[in-house]
Amino acid sequence: MSLAADAFVSQIAAAEPWPENATLYQPLKEEQILLSDNASSLAVQAFLRMCNLPVQVVCRANAEYMSPSGKVPFIHVGNQVVSELGPIVQFVKAKGHSLSDGLDDGQKAVMKAYMELVNNMLLTAELYIQWCDETTSAEITRPRFGSPYPSPLNYILAYQKQWEVRRKMKAIGWAGKSLEQVYEDVDQCCQALSQRLGSQSYFFSRQPTELDALVFGHLYTILTTQLTTDELCDKVKGHGNLIAFCRRIEQNYFEENDRDSTSSMSSRFSKGP
Known part of the structure; x- marks a missing residue:
């Protein structure tokens, strides 16, 4: 199929209404999924719930x-x-659903800049801690990543993934960073987010945008994921408005819509602050 024909098919498909059987796929929740993937999955789930679009998580x-x-x-x-x-x-x-249509061009540019900050700092830090910190990698990351597969495939896939991430870290200039420097980057990112949020309910006043979904996905997952130390979690817990922000989205978009699936999330989160 030509590029023009492919684009036309995509436009037709996008114009169709959102189906009730839409599905979101992620790694196994309890035994396999890693911090970074869990954060990304939760961000997408939050975004779709904010748009009031149903999706089944598989x-x-x-x-x-x-x-x-x-x-x-x-x-x-x-x-x-x-x-x-x-x-x-x-x-x-x-398909006609957007959380940021009400923003002007300047606000959209600010939103995009903060989303880049989250992806460049928080997501990269999560990947670094998972795969470049030897203790975390040995005790948590490689065992979880390879858990669904038999030996020696589990080891092969885990080390292959670790090599890919470390190659990426080298390409973006993170390979030479110490763990303390990575935590400092996370702290600076949280400070910037905290200052932007201030006393508002969401980053752009009363209604959530894509930025709110992205930030929630990462901060909430950091707060509720057990690692070898609490240092990453502590960077978020140092900002009361970010904790309140996470609770607000959990209560407004998860607890009220699906109490069965979020009861464990609530109990874990209550142990954080």
Whole structure:
């Protein structure tokens, strides 16, 4: 199929209404999913709930290999498969749903800048801690990542993934960073987010945007994920308005909509602050 024909098919599919059987795929929740993937999945779930679009979450051991981009989460909507928050936001917008239509051009530019900050700092820090910190990698990351697979495939896949992430860290200039420097980057990112949020309910006043979904996904997951130390979690817990922000979104978009699936999330979160 030509690029023009492919684009036409995509436009037709995007114009179709959102189906009730839309599905979001992610790695196995309890035994496999890692901090960074869990954060990204939760951000997409928050975004779709904020748009009032139903989606069923399905966990698959091979979700990463099912994804068209090799990254999770991804959604299956009608005949379309779309992965990662940015493309999913654009796909949903094509269907007539957007959280940021009410923003002016200047506000949209600010929102985009903060989303880049979160992806460049928080997501990268999560990947670094998972795969570049030897203690975390040995005790948590490699065992969880390879858990669905038999030996020696579990070791092969885990070390292959670690090599890929470390190569990426080298390419972006993070390979030479110490763990303390990474925590400092996270702290600076949290300070910037805290200052931007201030006393508002959301980053742009009373209504959530894509930025709120992205920040919630990462901060909430950091607050509720057990690592080898509490240092990463403590960077978030140092900002009371960010904790209140996470609780607000949990209560408004998760507890009220699906109490069964969020009861454990609530109990874990209550132990954080």
